[in-house]
Amino acid sequence: MINLKGRSVSKQVASEPGKTILDIALKNDVDWGFSCTRGTCARCRCLITEGLDQLAKPTDEEFDRLEPEELEEGFRLGCQAIVKSEGSITAVNKTYF
Numbered sequence: 447m448i449n450l451k452g453r454s455v456s457k458q459v460a461s462e463p464g465k466t467i468l469d470i471a472l473k474n475d476v477d478w479g480f481s482c483t484r485g486t487c488a489r490c491r492c493l494i495t496e497g498l499d500q501l502a503k504p505t506d507e508e509f510d511r512l513e514p515e516e517l518e519e520g521f522r523l524g525c526q527a528i529v530k531s532e533g534s535i536t537a538v539n540k541t542y543f
């Protein structure tokens with residue numbers, strides 16, 4: 447299960463290994479911030495409060511766009527963070543503005 451907290455909609459949805467957090471949010475009508483879908487705008491930034499180890503490692507785009515401290519705290523880019531296994535994940539959309 448994945449708990450997604452968008453800008454105003456929160457939902458618990460089925461996990462989909464191989465897809466990104468953003469893909470899954472949009473498919474389930476969760477109002478997730480996004481613009482570029484290529485790892486540059488950071489509008490899809492989210493805090494993973496549970497299940498960080500269920501996601502594939504950060505991409506080069508995430509290392510470029512996010513500060514090391516953000517990655518350490520569990521921030522990821524929703525358009526880059528690929529779900530790798532079916533365990534529980536909680537992701538909260540947190541844009542900068």
Ligand code: FES
Pocket residue numbers: 479480481482483484485486487488489490491523524525526
């Ligand atoms: S949508 Fe722009 S960084 Fe993810």
